[in-house]
Amino acid sequence: MLFNSLPYDVIICGGGHAGCEAALAAARMGANTLLLTGNIDTVAAMSCNPAIGGQAKGQMVREIDALGGEMGINTDLTAIQFRLLNESKGLAVQSPRAQSDKKAYQFRMKHTLELQPNLQLFQATVTGLTFAKDRVTGVQTNLDLEFAAHTVVVTTGTFLRGLMHIGTNKNEGGRMGDFSAKTLSASFEQAGIELQRLKTGTPPRLLGRSLDFSKMTEQRGDEAPTCFAFHETRQDEHLFHVEQTGEDRLGWQPGTNQVSCWMTYTTEETAQIVRDNLAKSAMYSGEIQGTGPRYCPSIEDKFVRFADKPRHLLFLEPEGRSTNEYYINGLSTSLPFDVQMAMVRSVPGLEQAQLLRPAYAVEYDFAPPTQLFPSLESKKVENLFFAGQINGTSGYEEAAAQGLIAGVNAVHKARGEPPLVIGRAEGYIGVLIDDLVTKGTKEPYRMFTSRAEHRLLFNHGSAENRMLPHAREHGLVSPARLARMEAKVATVDHWIEWFESKRPGGGQGTFGDRIRRASQGDGEWPELPTDFQNLPTESRQEVLYRVSYKGYLEREQRQIAKLANIEKVQIPVGLDYLQIKGLRHESAQKLAETQPFTLGQASRISGVNPSDISILLIFIEAQRRRKPPA
Numbered sequence: 001m002l003f004n005s006l007p008y009d010v011i012i013c014g015g016g017h018a019g020c021e022a023a024l025a026a027a028r029m030g031a032n033t034l035l036l037t038g039n040i041d042t043v044a045a046m047s048c049n050p051a052i053g054g055q056a057k058g059q060m061v062r063e064i065d066a067l068g069g070e071m072g073i074n075t076d077l078t079a080i081q082f083r084l085l086n087e088s089k090g091l092a093v094q095s096p097r098a099q100s101d102k103k104a105y106q107f108r109m110k111h112t113l114e115l116q117p118n119l120q121l122f123q124a125t126v127t128g129l130t131f132a133k134d135r136v137t138g139v140q141t142n143l144d145l146e147f148a149a150h151t152v153v154v155t156t157g158t159f160l161r162g163l164m165h166i167g168t169n170k171n172e173g174g175r176m177g178d179f180s181a182k183t184l185s186a187s188f189e190q191a192g193i194e195l196q197r198l199k200t201g202t203p204p205r206l207l208g209r210s211l212d213f214s215k216m217t218e219q220r221g222d223e224a225p226t227c228f229a230f231h232e233t234r235q236d237e238h239l240f241h242v243e244q245t246g247e248d249r250l251g252w253q254p255g256t257n258q259v260s261c262w263m264t265y266t267t268e269e270t271a272q273i274v275r276d277n278l279a280k281s282a283m284y285s286g287e288i289q290g291t292g293p294r295y296c297p298s299i300e301d302k303f304v305r306f307a308d309k310p311r312h313l314l315f316l317e318p319e320g321r322s323t324n325e326y327y328i329n330g331l332s333t334s335l336p337f338d339v340q341m342a343m344v345r346s347v348p349g350l351e352q353a354q355l356l357r358p359a360y361a362v363e364y365d366f367a368p369p370t371q372l373f374p375s376l377e378s379k380k381v382e383n384l385f386f387a388g389q390i391n392g393t394s395g396y397e398e399a400a401a402q403g404l405i406a407g408v409n410a411v412h413k414a415r416g417e418p419p420l421v422i423g424r425a426e427g428y429i430g431v432l433i434d435d436l437v438t439k440g441t442k443e444p445y446r447m448f449t450s451r452a453e454h455r456l457l458f459n460h461g462s463a464e465n466r467m468l469p470h471a472r473e474h475g476l477v478s479p480a481r482l483a484r485m486e487a488k489v490a491t492v493d494h495w496i497e498w499f500e501s502k503r504p505g506g507g508q509g510t511f512g513d514r515i516r517r518a519s520q521g522d523g524e525w526p527e528l529p530t531d532f533q534n535l536p537t538e539s540r541q542e543v544l545y546r547v548s549y550k551g552y553l554e555r556e557q558r559q560i561a562k563l564a565n566i567e568k569v570q571i572p573v574g575l576d577y578l579q580i581k582g583l584r585h586e587s588a589q590k591l592a593e594t595q596p597f598t599l600g601q602a603s604r605i606s607g608v609n610p611s612d613i614s615i616l617l618i619f620i621e622a623q624r625r626r627k628p629p630a
């Protein structure tokens with residue numbers, strides 16, 4: 001039965017981190033949006049650890065916030081511990097990280113979805129897509145209801161043919177206690193979309209009252225929390241806490257009443273248990289075919305790949321304020337349950353530990369993302385977008401970032417407008433999507449600072465400055481917030497200019513020169529004007545960062561300017577690379593497969609070398625000259 005006579009502008013399949021951002025972005029742009037998810041109670045569930053942010057991921061969450069997304073503010077208002085990572089290192093690599101109350105995070109996100117105008121939330125499992133020629137036209141569900149749409153965004157995470165492993169024990173599901181989406185994969189394959197398998201894993205959860213914290217080292221949160229949302233420009237938004245009805249904020253502020261994490265280490269006994277039972281691990285016995293995340297290795301991987309390391313650090317993280325459940329960061333495994341018990345109890349402080357949930361690994365289908373345009377629209381099926389773990393990524397933040405972009409672009413597509421594409425030189429979100437659609441991935445992709453060529457420009461505090469043009473052009477934030485973002489950028493620019501032109505008394509050079517010397521430990525800090533000291537912390541920090549690192553940042557900008565020329569050269573859609581004389585066959589094939597948008601994107605395809613790019617440039621320019629003016 002067709003549920004709606006008029007098609008929705010956008011339907012989102014899956015209410016995980018990608019789906020929530022996609023749905024909110026689309027509805028906030030005024031599009032008539034439907035979010036279908038298998039279980040409304042698991043909206044925005046954190047399948048693994050109760051943490052948001054960390055290196056590069058923290059910066060990405062701030063970019064999501066600057067683009068009007070929800071993850072940052074939802075974390076701030078449900079966090080139970082805040083820590084700024086790399087605090088002793090340079091500002092460019094400092095990353096906010098917070099642990100959220102897992103349930104509060106979900107409840108607040110669900111409530112935000114419920115309150116959002118233009119958005120309908122509905123519980124149903126999507127079983128297939130409907131097509132007309134090479135276009136998607138809607139979705140089918142397990143309720144025998146069909147929904148029609150101009151565009152569809154798929155954000156089904158680890159659920160496609162999800163299969164969980166604990167030793168030789170197997171259960172179908174995308175997550176422990178959840179269902180497996182078994183029929184949707186066939187719909188993609190029917191449409192010519194290729195699927196492959198990946199795997200990921202999670203550690204056991206423990207009962208807090210069975211743990212001996214006196215044998216562990218306490219790790220407290222930062223006294224002054226580093227928030228993810230830009231509260232300075234978000235003043236008018238509803239900062240409701242989960243107990244609220246959405247009208248005002250409680251007296252509660254982010255960073256109040258934080259809880260501690262606890263550190264302990266694996267022992268020689270743990271290593272021995274793992275080594276003795278390696279053959280029983282689903283991963284090592286050949287039970288699992290999919291490739292796992294290299295950068296979040298299981299404990300089996302750690303003892304095999306880093307055999308010379310006698311012990312590994314573990315963090316005990318509380319999962320919330322109103323639960324006694326603890327997550328063990330660092331002990332992901334797919335060993336049988338009895339081995340997991342022995343392993344856990346070989347760790348100081350965990351000798352009497354009771355397990356609430358076992359560790360497990362999950363295998364699932366993903367759609368290699370080279371099948372997507374930079375807008376995240378499928379190259380094979382028009383109006384169909386993909387975002388999140390289904391694109392081969394790992395991580396809540398990576399999923400949310402893609403969800404936001406796919407949601408915005410689904411609306412643009414429905415309206416016949418050009419897509420939002422963030423450049424590699426603008427932020428981690430640009431790097432993430434460019435890496436995915438250009439190079440693809442053979443293992444779960446996780447963001448790192450080292451993936452970005454221009455990471456010095458990506459300090460977390462500058463996200464609003466960097467995203468402002470996109471937020472403005474695509475209407476992603478409220479007019480009031482946009483005005484405050486613009487005012488903030490103008491204030492920052494004003495003070496940078498002021499420091500570079502004015503000289504303090506009693507020393508040589510401008511304020512800028514003195515700040516640079518002082519920030520490198522050479523000389524005293526000049527006394528800074530009271531007006532500057534009175535600026536909100538974030539604006540002040542951004543000015544000092546840009547002044548302190550002026551030389552390095554200018555060098556980055558020069559490099560970007562050099563590359564900008566090839567980034568600007570657009571490649572005509574449907575170019576027949578195999579007909580271009582002089583282009584190596586391998587390059588022609590890779591280019592035809594990837595169908596890059598710009599020469600810059602073409603230059604990043606592995607196997608395409610600089611001489612191929614020169615040949616391509618000459619060809620495009622010759623073609624352009626031949627074309628009669630319109």
Ligand SMILES: Cc1cc2nc3c(=O)[nH]c(=O)nc-3n(C[C@H](O)[C@H](O)[C@H](O)COP(=O)(O)OP(=O)(O)OC[C@H]3O[C@@H](n4cnc5c(N)ncnc54)[C@H](O)[C@@H]3O)c2cc1C
Pocket residue numbers: 013014015016017018019036037038039042043044045046047048049124125126127155156157158159160174175181184200201202360361362387388389390393394395396397399400
């Ligand atoms: C066991 C495990 C361990 C992990 N470890 C970590 C970790 O430590 N840290 C980390 O950051 N990431 C981890 N991940 C990955 C992390 O959970 C994902 O990267 C992130 O949640 C992906 O977000 P998503 O929105 O793409 O998908 P998900 O969060 O998986 O959400 C998918 C949503 O789609 C819904 N859905 C699926 N199929 C359908 C359908 N056919 N119809 C309707 N609704 C559907 C589901 O109900 C769910 O709500 C782990 C995942 C798992 C399962």
Ligand SMILES: NC(=O)c1ccc[n+]([C@@H]2O[C@H](COP(=O)([O-])OP(=O)(O)OC[C@H]3O[C@@H](n4cnc5c(N)ncnc54)[C@H](O)[C@@H]3O)[C@@H](O)[C@H]2O)c1
Pocket residue numbers: 048049051052053054055057083085200201202219261293296315316317329330332394395396397444446
């Ligand atoms: N299977 C998966 O898909 C999977 C599995 C695990 C992790 N991940 C991803 O990786 C991230 C977790 O990975 P990680 O192990 O590097 O941990 P993390 O990102 O939570 O922590 C990064 C670093 O912070 C420090 N740290 C860890 N726990 C801390 C705590 N409680 N308090 C303070 N500092 C802490 C450690 O030095 C750690 O190396 C997740 O956010 C997720 O995106 C994915």
